[in-house]
Amino acid sequence: MINGNLKATYAADEKIVDNRYKFSFVWGLAVLAALLPIFANDYVILVACQVGIMVVAVVGLNVLTGYTGLMSLGHAAFVAIGAYGVTILHHAASALSIPEGIQPFLTIPGAMALAAVIGLIVGLPSLRVKGVYLAVATLSANFIIIFLIELDALAPWTGGKTGLTTVDPSIFGWVLDTQREVFILIAVMAFSTVLLVQNLFRTRVGRAFIAIRERDYSAEILGISLLRYKLTSFAISAACCGLAGALMAYFYARVLPEQFELLLSLQLVAALIVGGMGRTMGPVFGVLVIVLSPELLKVILSAIAGDSIEAAQFRAPLQEIIFGLLIIGFIMFEPLGMTQISDRVFRALNRWPFARG
Amino acid sequence: MLKVEDIQLSFGGVRALQGVSFEAAHGEITGIIGPNGAGKTSLFNVISGFYKPDTGTVTVEGQDISGLKPDARAALGIARTFQNIALFRGMTVLDNIKLGCHTRLNANVWSALGYFGSAQKEELELRRDLEERVIDFLEIDHVRKAPITALPYGLQKRVELGRALAMKPKILLLDEPVAGMNREETADMARFILDVQEQFGTTILLVEHDMHMVMDICSRVVVLNFGQQIAQGTPQEVAQSKEVIDAYLGQAA
Amino acid sequence: MGQFLQFAINGLMAGAIYALIALGIVAIYKATRVVNFAHGYVIMIGAYLYYTFAVILPSAPWFPDLLFQPDWLVEAKSKAQMFSPEAAWLAWLEKLPRIIFGLICAIIGSSILARLIERFLMRPLLGQSNFAMIMITVGLISVLSGAKSMIWTGDAASVPHLAPNPALRFEVFGSKIFIFGANLVSMGLALVIFAAIVIWLRRSTSGVAMRAASEDQSTAYSMGISVPRVFANAWVLAAATGAIAGAILAARDGVSPALGLFGFSVLAIVLMGGLDSFVGVFISAMAVGILEALAQWQLGGDWVEITPYVAVLIVILIRPHGLLGQKEIERI
Numbered sequence: 053m054i055n056g057n058l059k060a061t062y063a064a065d066e067k068i069v070d071n072r073y074k075f076s077f078v079w080g081l082a083v084l085a086a087l088l089p090i091f092a093n094d095y096v097i098l099v100a101c102q103v104g105i106m107v108v109a110v111v112g113l114n115v116l117t118g119y120t121g122l123m124s125l126g127h128a129a130f131v132a133i134g135a136y137g138v139t140i141l142h143h144a145a146s147a148l149s150i151p152e153g154i155q156p157f158l159t160i161p162g163a164m165a166l167a168a169v170i171g172l173i174v175g176l177p178s179l180r181v182k183g184v185y186l187a188v189a190t191l192s193a194n195f196i197i198i199f200l201i202e203l204d205a206l207a208p209w210t211g212g213k214t215g216l217t218t219v220d221p222s223i224f225g226w227v228l229d230t231q232r233e234v235f236i237l238i239a240v241m242a243f244s245t246v247l248l249v250q251n252l253f254r255t256r257v258g259r260a261f262i263a264i265r266e267r268d269y270s271a272e273i274l275g276i277s278l279l280r281y282k283l284t285s286f287a288i289s290a291a292c293c294g295l296a297g298a299l300m301a302y303f304y305a306r307v308l309p310e311q312f313e314l315l316l317s318l319q320l321v322a323a324l325i326v327g328g329m330g331r332t333m334g335p336v337f338g339v340l341v342i343v344l345s346p347e348l349l350k351v352i353l354s355a356i357a358g359d360s361i362e363a364a365q366f367r368a369p370l371q372e373i374i375f376g377l378l379i380i381g382f383i384m385f386e387p388l389g390m391t392q393i394s395d396r397v398f399r400a401l402n403r404w405p406f407a408r409g
Numbered sequence: 410m411l412k413v414e415d416i417q418l419s420f421g422g423v424r425a426l427q428g429v430s431f432e433a434a435h436g437e438i439t440g441i442i443g444p445n446g447a448g449k450t451s452l453f454n455v456i457s458g459f460y461k462p463d464t465g466t467v468t469v470e471g472q473d474i475s476g477l478k479p480d481a482r483a484a485l486g487i488a489r490t491f492q493n494i495a496l497f498r499g500m501t502v503l504d505n506i507k508l509g510c511h512t513r514l515n516a517n518v519w520s521a522l523g524y525f526g527s528a529q530k531e532e533l534e535l536r537r538d539l540e541e542r543v544i545d546f547l548e549i550d551h552v553r554k555a556p557i558t559a560l561p562y563g564l565q566k567r568v569e570l571g572r573a574l575a576m577k578p579k580i581l582l583l584d585e586p587v588a589g590m591n592r593e594e595t596a597d598m599a600r601f602i603l604d605v606q607e608q609f610g611t612t613i614l615l616v617e618h619d620m621h622m623v624m625d626i627c628s629r630v631v632v633l634n635f636g637q638q639i640a641q642g643t644p645q646e647v648a649q650s651k652e653v654i655d656a657y658l659g660q661a662a
Numbered sequence: 663m664g665q666f667l668q669f670a671i672n673g674l675m676a677g678a679i680y681a682l683i684a685l686g687i688v689a690i691y692k693a694t695r696v697v698n699f700a701h702g703y704v705i706m707i708g709a710y711l712y713y714t715f716a717v718i719l720p721s722a723p724w725f726p727d728l729l730f731q732p733d734w735l736v737e738a739k740s741k742a743q744m745f746s747p748e749a750a751w752l753a754w755l756e757k758l759p760r761i762i763f764g765l766i767c768a769i770i771g772s773s774i775l776a777r778l779i780e781r782f783l784m785r786p787l788l789g790q791s792n793f794a795m796i797m798i799t800v801g802l803i804s805v806l807s808g809a810k811s812m813i814w815t816g817d818a819a820s821v822p823h824l825a826p827n828p829a830l831r832f833e834v835f836g837s838k839i840f841i842f843g844a845n846l847v848s849m850g851l852a853l854v855i856f857a858a859i860v861i862w863l864r865r866s867t868s869g870v871a872m873r874a875a876s877e878d879q880s881t882a883y884s885m886g887i888s889v890p891r892v893f894a895n896a897w898v899l900a901a902a903t904g905a906i907a908g909a910i911l912a913a914r915d916g917v918s919p920a921l922g923l924f925g926f927s928v929l930a931i932v933l934m935g936g937l938d939s940f941v942g943v944f945i946s947a948m949a950v951g952i953l954e955a956l957a958q959w960q961l962g963g964d965w966v967e968i969t970p971y972v973a974v975l976i977v978i979l980i981r982p983h984g985l986l987g988q989k990e991i992e993r994i
Contacts, residue, residue: 063529123793176979184697185982189978191926191929192971252521254532256516257517257521259504262504269479270496273488273489274508274572284518314926318804322804373805374808384783
């Protein structure tokens with residue numbers, strides 16, 4: 053609740069960042085991201101890169117699950133397609149002797165388009181089924197796509213189970229061969245993805261998605277074609293995940309099929325639930341929690357148990373448990389996720405010092 | 410304007426509609442009445458395209474729309490409200506009403522991603538149009554940013570009417586717009602419906618149990634009973650029809 | 663033809679186990695309208711419990727070894743030829759106390775786990791959206807899989823079969839068929855349990871209560887049906903049948919975390935058959951079992967792992983609610 057409405061134009065009323073606390077929060081994040089490559093150590097950069105990549109993917113999942121209401125447990129497959137797609141396209145581009153400096157401008161959109169096309173195909177069941185049927189259909193698609201990547205017959209392109217060595221992208225001759233440089237690309241992409249996707253929801257396209265989530269027959273009666281918008285949602289969602297995959301390929305030295313199995317799909321869903329579905333900042337908050345909590349656990353465990361092998365053996369399962377408990381805990385106690393908490397904070401700030409809560 | 414001819418609809422063995430035919434005249438309010446289970450809502454679902462009738466056609470201004478899907482019918486200017494309010498509960502009043510304009514807007518994915526440009530221009534134009542034509546008209550300006558769940562029932566019904574009006578419909582189907590409302594709210598809603606007819610010249614089809622309201626505002630009435638059309642005519646004619654009295658009060662022995 | 667028959671029989675034996683696992687998912691769905699994505703992991707825990715109580719614990723020095731070793735058995739065993747049917751029978755007889763002890767403990771342990779899940783994770787969400795409850799089971803996947811790795815750190819291990827496991831060779835229509843005895847008995851056991859529970863749910867008052875609760879929770883509640891108890895029963899039923907299936911699978915494939923993933927293919931089978939139809943699920947379990955065997959025969963072993971997923975995608979595209987599933991009619 054805002055105390056009074058002093059806006060004079062519709063443009064001002066349609067703004068998203070509509071108070072100075074949100075304004076300083078958003079710009080604070082941007083400045084922080086800009087300063088990281090200059091001041092942060094390698095470890096921080098590593099974690100920040102993981103956060104950035106995950107944010108892009110979870111924003112994609114948010115479009116589908118959060119806004120359109122279509123549950124997917126198979127989005128890791130689109131990340132895989134992005135990662136493999138961009139690497140294979142780089143090799144193809146080199147074979148066609150396209151200069152390296154402009155290759156990323158072709159390969160990244162290419163990988164996103166590829167992911168979007170596969171997304172359309174995987175999205176086909178969504179026209180007829182909802183809810184858990186769709187969740188299982190996407191889960192199935194994930195298993196099938198990873199299986200195809202590992203298949204011996206396709207190994208000349210995909211490298212089979214041993215994966216592919218990735219390419220260091222070169223932007224007009226600037227080769228991004230350190231993680232610090234790749235981070236700049238990741239940060240730019242993460243910020244633009246969040247912004248562009250947010251814009252979607254200021255127009256009829258995004259509203260149509262939400263309408264389908266809320267009540268599909270009611271959306272139809274308003275002239276929203278379920279066929280068209282469900283598939284559009286799948287395509288956008290898959291394209292974002294494809295972009296995340298491409299960034300992942302640039303970030304890691306190698307892409308392996310097991311990186312994109314069910315665990316990643318679950319992580320994406322978990323990040324979305326923890327962050328808050330159908331909210332702009334949901335993916336950002338959620339990814340921060342999901343990526344940072346294992347790191348935090350690492351720090352705590354080594355403080356308690358030192359660097360013993362037992363502690364290290366203990367850590368992976370414990371991480372898994374904490375990860376599951378995060379999903380369960382948020383659903384039970386804060387179903388709208390971190391955004392709900394941040395809303396409360398912003399509301400309190402906005403009222404301060406006149407009222408609390 | 411809207412013509413329904415010989416609609417037959419059955420679910421398994423249940424014959425929900427048996428040969429319903431009528432025509433709703435341009436710019437008039439046509440009431441559809443009948444006891445519970447008479448097939449009124451089924452008829453609406455046929456007109457708006459959710460149910461496919463076994464036989465029969467629906468035509469709008471001479472164009473046969475029987476084969477179209479609900480979203481295509483909406484694009485032709487058929488708007489509707491639902492018996493049990495079908496608003497998007499997670500959204501604000503404003504967003505709900507904006508959704509009504511979906512078919513009149515042009516933003517596509519690419520312009521929407523960019524936003525600043527044609528999409529923003531369109532959105533602001535839309536906002537101005539809605540504020541003037543719908544939100545002021547229905548007197549819901551005080552709740553425009555409120556989420557639907559926070560509104561009382563009567564107001565939700567009004568917002569649903571607003572969402573339908575945002576479509577600039579040629580034909581408006583209202584499914585029990587005053588069900589569950591008190592006398593005052595009913596009077597308000599009746600006034601809004603008459604205003605819509607008067608100001609926009611919309612053809613209105615009205616399903617309603619409130620006989621006072623139907624008799625007051627409808628110029629023609631169609632009566633259904635167990636899927637059969639048992640009478641049609643002006644409210645006065647229908648009120649004196651023997652079949653109608655039998656259907657409502659039970660047959661005299 | 664002979665080969666086809668061999669693979670078809672293998673398929674049916676695998677299919678029966680699928681059906682037994684699917685039973686649990688369907689029972690929980692029918693009672694609570696929740697699709698348990700973690701069912702495979704519940705089964706995995708059941709298998710590890712069987713492993714603990716039938717292998718690890720009896721091998722511990724401080725625990726009775728639970729072997730049936732009268733003199734005549736020891737003597738007969740030493741005389742029996744290696745890999746002969748007699749040897750298989752005697753080996754089974756010797757381990758029978760362990761098997762029974764392990765199975766009973768696995769069933770009890772799994773049931774306790776299921777009750778805990780139901781009481782502390784599902785019941786607080788009673789009346790909430792299905793999405794929330796399904797996501798809880800998704801979170802449960804991680805918790806159970808992490809808990810497994812924390813408690814059982816060892817690698818894959820083998821456990822005794824529930825039934826004697828002689829290799830059986832016989833001829834049908836002039837072609838040689840080769841099957842393992844334990845697989846055959848497991849198939850029989852799975853089919854009997856499946857049939858018994860389905861009939862019990864159809865006939866008994868508990869079954870009726872379960873159906874009533876699934877139709878409308880609040881109405882069932884107000885009719886005097888204790889909805890929480892129905893839910894708890896469904897979960898226990900699923901966990902108990904899951905523990906048996908887990909023990910069978912663990913003996914067949916070895917205890918390993920892969921059992922959890924196995925649950926997802928069963929989920930695919932359940933949706934393929936129709937979430938609320940025992941008959942549909944039975945048909946699709948058998949069909950997938952045979953399809954897998956055929957895939958193994960014609961395409962190679964790798965393809966087996968995606969057969970259920972391909973099958974469910976095809977079925978969902980043609981029949982969105984599965985082979986015999988009921989379409990939920992939305993009132994507008």
